Each structure stands twice: as C-alpha cells, then as structure tokens.
Amino acid sequence: MRKKTQWAAVKAAGSLRRLTFYVLRFTLLLLATLASAQDFDLVLANGRILDPESKLDAIRHVGIRDGVIRTVSETPLRGRTVVDASGLVVAPGFIDLHQHGQQPEDYHLKAQDGVTAAFELEVGTADVDAWYAARAGKTLIHHGVSVGHIPCRMAAMGDRPAFLPGANSMTATNPASEAQLADLRRLVERGLERGAVAVGFGIQYTPGATQWEILEMFRAAAKFRAACSVHIRAKGDTGPHNVFSSIEELIAATAVTGAPAHICHVQSTANRLTPRALELIAAARVRGLDVSVECYPYTAGMTDIRSAIFDPGWQQRAGIDFADLQWPATGERLNAASFAKFRQTGGMVIVHSNPESVVRDAVAHPLTMIASDGIRGHPRHAGASARILGRYVRETQALTLMQAVEKLSLMPARRLEERVPAMKNKGRVRVGADADLVVFDATKVRDRATYEQPDLPSEGIRDVLVGGVFVVRDGALQPGVLPGKAVRAPVSAVK
Numbered sequence: 001m002r003k004k005t006q007w008a009a010v011k012a013a014g015s016l017r018r019l020t021f022y023v024l025r026f027t028l029l030l031l032a033t034l035a036s037a038q039d040f041d042l043v044l045a046n047g048r049i050l051d052p053e054s055k056l057d058a059i060r061h062v063g064i065r066d067g068v069i070r071t072v073s074e075t076p077l078r079g080r081t082v083v084d085a086s087g088l089v090v091a092p093g094f095i096d097l098h099q100h101g102q103q104p105e106d107y108h109l110k111a112q113d114g115v116t117a118a119f120e121l122e123v124g125t126a127d128v129d130a131w132y133a134a135r136a137g138k139t140l141i142h143h144g145v146s147v148g149h150i151p152c153r154m155a156a157m158g159d160r161p162a163f164l165p166g167a168n169s170m171t172a173t174n175p176a177s178e179a180q181l182a183d184l185r186r187l188v189e190r191g192l193e194r195g196a197v198a199v200g201f202g203i204q205y206t207p208g209a210t211q212w213e214i215l216e217m218f219r220a221a222a223k224f225r226a227a228c229s230v231h232i233r234a235k236g237d238t239g240p241h242n243v244f245s246s247i248e249e250l251i252a253a254t255a256v257t258g259a260p261a262h263i264c265h266v267q268s269t270a271n272r273l274t275p276r277a278l279e280l281i282a283a284a285r286v287r288g289l290d291v292s293v294e295c296y297p298y299t300a301g302m303t304d305i306r307s308a309i310f311d312p313g314w315q316q317r318a319g320i321d322f323a324d325l326q327w328p329a330t331g332e333r334l335n336a337a338s339f340a341k342f343r344q345t346g347g348m349v350i351v352h353s354n355p356e357s358v359v360r361d362a363v364a365h366p367l368t369m370i371a372s373d374g375i376r377g378h379p380r381h382a383g384a385s386a387r388i389l390g391r392y393v394r395e396t397q398a399l400t401l402m403q404a405v406e407k408l409s410l411m412p413a414r415r416l417e418e419r420v421p422a423m424k425n426k427g428r429v430r431v432g433a434d435a436d437l438v439v440f441d442a443t444k445v446r447d448r449a450t451y452e453q454p455d456l457p458s459e460g461i462r463d464v465l466v467g468g469v470f471v472v473r474d475g476a477l478q479p480g481v482l483p484g485k486a487v488r489a490p491v492s493a494v495k
Contacts, residue, residue: 040079047085051429052406067467093436095412098371112457116436117142121229124148124200139484146200147191192224195488222259260290267362294371326350369411383447386458390446435468
C-alpha cells in the first residue's frame with residue numbers, strides 16, 4: 001500500500017512537471033506572439049513583392065524594424081504602423097549610379113522617381129572627404145561619389161575647378177608630364193583611401209589624356225578593387241579614335257590591370273552604333289572580363305557646349321547638325337550663329353542624337369543597367385525610372401516588370417558591392433536587406449518631365465522608404481525627414 005501511495009505521488013509530481021512545462025511553453029509562445037505584434041516598426045501588407053535576387057513575385061507582407069527588413073511573410077503581420085499595399089508593387093529602392101545633381105532639390109526629384117540611392121560616379125570629385133562632409137545628415141536619400149579623373153586632372157594641371165573642363169583648358173588638351181601623372185595617380189589613390197566608391201572618367205572631355213595615363217588610373221583603381229565608371233573617348237566609326245577603339249581601350253585596360261570597367265550611357269556615346277558596341281562588351285564578358293554598361297531611356301543627351309565634345313568635326317562624329325541642338329533656357333533649336341554665340345558664353349545644351357529604336361534596343365539588352373545621367377534641365381533627371389516602368393514595361397513591353405526592377409536596383413548594387421560591402425544589402429527585398437523600398441502602381445506609373453518642363457516629378461509612385469523611413473508617402477514628399485546616409489567604401493584610418 002505504501003509503495004502504491006509513493007508511486008501515485010511520483011506520477012502526480014510528473015504530471016505536475018509536465019503541466020508546468022506546457023504552461024510555461026504556452027506562456028513563452030504567447031509572449032513571443034505578443035512581442036511579435038510589437039516587433040515591427042512598420043509593416044507593408046498585401047503588396048506584390050518583386051525581389052530581383054530571388055525572383056520572388058508574389059503577394060507578401062514585409063516587416064521592418066530599425067531600418068532593416070526582418071521578415072517577408074506569407075501570413076499577415078502586426079506592427080506599430082501597418083500600411084496596406086494591396087494592388088501595388090513593392091520593390092527594392094532604385095539605385096542610380098550616374099546622377100550629377102547632388103543637392104537637396106535634386107534628391108527631392110530622385111525620391112519621387114523611386115530612387116533611394118544616387119551616385120556621382122562619372123565626373124566624381126577630387127576631395128572625397130569634403131564631398132561627403134557637405135551632405136552629412138542633410139539628405140533625403142543615400143548618396144555616394146567616385147574620385148574623378150577629371151577634377152583630379154584639373155588639380156594636377158593647375159586649372160580652376162569646374163564641373164567639366166573647357167575645350168581649350170589645359171585639363172582638356174595637355175598631355176600629362178611624368179610629374180603631373182604621378183600627382184594625378186596620387187590624388188586618385190588618395191580619394192580611394194578616403195572611401196570613394198569608384199574611379200570616374202570623362203575621357204571625351206580630356207582628349208589630351210593619353211591611353212597610358214588612363215591605364216595608370218586603372219592600375220590605381222585595381223589596387224583598391226574599385227570599378228572605373230567611364231564616358232568613353234570618342235564617337236563615330238571612323239578615324240583613329242572612334243566608338244570601337246574607345247571601348248577596346250577600356251577592355252584592354254581591364255585585361256591588363258584587373259580593374260572592372262563600367263561604360264556610361266552607351267546609347268548616348270555610341271548612338272546608332274550601340275548594337276555593335278554592346279556586342280563588343282558582351283564578347284569581352286564571355287572571355288571573363290568584368291565590363292558592365294548602363295543606358296538611359298531618352299533619345300537626347302545634354303552636355304556643356306564649351307566642352308571638347310563640340311570641337312571641330314563634331315557633326316561628322318555624332319551624325320548630327322546644329323538643328324539637333326536645343327538650348328534649354330529658350331527651347332530654341334540652334335543654327336551656326338547661335339551655336340557660335342553659346343559656345344562662347346557656355347552652358348548646357350540638349351543634344352537630339354538618337355532614334356527611338358536605338359534607345360528601346362539598348363534598354364532591352366540583357367547587359368544594360370539603367371542610370372539617369374541626371375542633371376537639371378533634362379527630363380532624365382526627374383523621370384528616368386518611371387519612364388522605364390511606364391513606357392518600356394507597360395506600353396511597349398520591351399521589358400518585363402521583373403527585368404526592369406533588376407536593371408534599376410540589383411544590377412547597380414552588384415556593380416559596387418565588391419568594393420562597398422553595404423551594397424550587398426541594397427537592391428533586394430529579403431530578410432536582412434536595408435528597408436530602402438519603393439511602392440508603385442504598375443498600371444499608372446509614368447514620367448511627366450519633358451524637355452520643355454524637365455522638373456515635373458513622376459507619378460504613380462505612392463511610397464518611397466529610405467532606411468525604413470517614408471520620404472514619399474501617398475505620392476507626397478515628407479517634410480522634416482533626412483534619413484539618407486553616405487554610401488562609402490572602407491576608409492583609411494590616416495587622413
């Protein structure tokens with residue numbers, strides 16, 4: 001009897017322990033569930049998620065905490081703020097590798113076009129620390145810069161700093177002496193030590209720079225695993241310098257040094273030769289060379305009328321004439337007399353140089369990423385992303401929506417991520433990625449900017465988040481928020 005009583009007590013104790021275990025487990029699960037309800041700062045619910053990395057295209061719920069995507073869920077989530085994205089696309093924020101305008105008003109237009117990170121990589125800067133310091137804590141979107149061959153060459157040549165060198169400046173025309181070449185390489189390496197994300201080149205603006213000089217700058221870039229973002233040397237298909245020799249110069253520099261080459265606005269420099277230019281780039285990649293390329297979705301470009309691009313022979317090289325040039329301030333098309341006048345006074349000129357077929361084929365090519373070459377006075381500054389989504393996805397169906405999003409986000413992120421580790425968490429909608437996101441209506445998104453009204457913001461982009469913070473909400477810019485951060489390569493400890 002005593003043994004039965006003891007056995008019953010043991011069984012009762014065991015049952016109590018099991019009951020305690022289950023109660024504790026239930027309590028912990030309940031607490032976890034309750035905690036998860038408050039775990040997210042923001043939930044984007046019911047949106048069509050497009051992740052170009054995984055190719056996910058499905059209705060999901062995105063949970064964001066501390067500026068990072070914490071979950072992409074098939075089931076509903078709860079958080080402090082829940083925003084319904086039913087009927088809308090949720091995609092990675094767009095990344096623009098070629099954005100010259102880097103002032104607050106520029107960032108406003110970029111954000112309204114879905115851009116969450118804008119980089120000045122072609123022209124760049126000679127003083128990387130000063131460039132970043134000028135924007136610290138003051139920007140709507142993320143930003144980054146290259147160390148630029150052009151501004152460094154201006155410094156080495158003793159020219160006055162300017163956005164682009166004049167056609168008759170020493171920067172444009174003079175070959176570098178050995179001492180100047182050494183100084184130029186020192187300046188470029190210094191910029192890379194200070195966290196420049198790439199090395200920028202505008203070789204057509206500096207025809208005095210020899211191929212050896214460009215090769216030396218590629219060597220500097222290779223030392224820091226930096227890509228070289230390049231406006232190629234020449235236009236046309238004749239003469240000692242042409243589109244093909246210019247691309248071959250970069251392919252050779254990549255082969256010799258190992259520094260990746262990134263070719264800017266291929267449709268703008270190659271024009272009707274763009275298909276053959278892309279064929280050259282594709283062939284280099286098949287051989288294992290790291291050469292990438294970008295384009296923008298407009299038939300006209302824009303540049304400084306005083307630059308070396310308009311040196312004698314420009315009509316033959318570009319296949320255009322005076323009437324293809326448009327002065328933004330007045331809208332007038334130029335003639336010989338007005339060209340000569342504006343060439344003296346200086347300023348930006350719109351260059352109508354491509355048929356629509358060239359642009360469409362460039363946009364649709366599998367190698368091209370989209371970069372705006374944004375600068376005030378041209379509609380590409382305000383509307384490049386929305387134009388891709390509206391015109392080339394919805395209207396002409398040159399791209400699928402997933403292809404367009406990849407060209408606008410993941411491809412640019414991958415171009416920089418070897419040197420800039422932070423880019424591995426951009427251009428994606430996945431757990432651990434930065435909550436840089438764009439929410440848009442695929443049936444309505446379109447660009448509104450024109451050559452006559454270049455600052456009209458895009459429409460159909462409802463929300464834009466930078467680091468989990470709304471910078472555009474319900475189509476309106478949000479006042480008093482500046483979540484943009486510097487995107488920078490690792491910085492040397494020694495200044």
